[in-house]
Amino acid sequence: MNIDQSVVAAFTPTGKLRASINLGNPILANKSPETGEPFGVSVDLARAFAGRLNVELELVVFDAAGKSVQAVSEERADFGFFAVDPLRGETIAFTAPYVLxxxxxxxxxxxxxxxxxxxxxxxxxxxxxxxxxxxxxxxxxxxxxxxxxxxxxxxxxxxxxxxxxxxxxxxxxxxxxxxxxxxxxxxxxxxxxVIQQAMGTPKSRGSAAAEVLGTFVEDMKASGFVGDSLRRHGIVGATVAPEA
Missing domain, CATH: 3.40.190.10 (Periplasmic binding protein-like II)
Structure with missing residues (x-):
């Protein structure tokens, strides 16, 4: 997928792609007791998206959803993983859900x-x-x-x-x-x-950036990436969302 460099620049104003990771939802992310590093489906998706943009990834980790949302709303992170909600949607452009x-x-x-x-x-x-x-x-x-x-x-x-x-x-x-x-x-x-768990980026990054993120999520669902990640991390009770 060829991504216009203006979109890459919109996602990386600091030179890195900063992903807001919420450890407050164990279905999405956890911290390794051995290394202290975060892991989970949201971390896997963050790395895959950085690979698609061909940029360096920085994980910005929080212990609660509210803090993770605030970081993206205030543009201290470039994208994140959130439950879709109208209040959050005032500042964040959501993709379709990837997990329910x-x-x-x-x-x-x-x-x-x-x-x-x-x-x-x-x-x-x-x-x-x-x-x-x-x-x-x-x-x-x-x-x-x-x-x-x-x-x-x-x-x-x-x-x-x-x-x-x-x-x-x-x-x-x-x-x-x-x-x-x-x-x-x-x-x-x-x-x-039922929570619709989606990816999101600040609305200020523009419609082209939101469209690229949305396409990425659909590709990750259709390819089996999301389902494989859930199984690899032993997650039960969460289902891959249907295609948009």
Whole structure:
């Protein structure tokens, strides 16, 4: 694929391609305990995109989605990996999604909450990761329940337990893993949202840059790259998004 040098320049104002990586979603990225280096499907895609542009890659790593989004919005990074959301879309041009992820609720075994519809009551407090897709979505959707924001998505269950809250909300796989470390917790039976995980770049980089990024995502889905990456990293519960 021949990419106009003006597009390459739009993506690399500092001379390097800076990728915003969020470690707060373990489906997308994790940190190696041996080397401390990030790895995962978002890191694989970042390296592949740098290869397509034929530029040097710099990973800018954050522990929470909100920080990762802010870095791209403020142009401290050139692109990133985010759940599609209207609020984020004010400053970021999103591609079509490359991965679909389910959001679930977690409660205690003895909780009277049985279904998703039981959550939105005044007596309930729902823990979410600050600035996460769940935070943005539930802030719009919940009318009566109170939202309590944990510093990061991986700290949601700890906040839920420490503050004796009624509900925790987040990535199904993260909640399941955290629930196995405690006693007396259960997930509700149905998801409350499907997250469309996409790539994005600042809108200020122009429509040509956004189009190149969108084409890249479609190529990575169609070629099997995304699916292969998910399998290689042992990710379950996330599915490759359909072609746009």
């Amino acid at each position: 992820i389910e959001g679930f609720y977690l409660v205690r075994d003895e909780s009277p909450i049985k279904t998703n519809q039981d959550v939105d009551h005044r007596k309930n407090r729902v823990a979410v990761g600050l600035g996460s897709a769940y935070d943005l979505f539930l802030t719009r959707e919940l009318k009566a329940a109170q939202i309590v924001r944990a510093p990061t998505s991986p700290s949601v269950v700890a906040t839920f337990l420490e503050q004796k809250l009624e509900v925790a909300a987040g990535v199904k796989q993260q909640l399941e893993a955290d629930a196995r470390k405690a006693v007396g917790l259960r997930l509700l039976d149905e998801r409350f949202m």
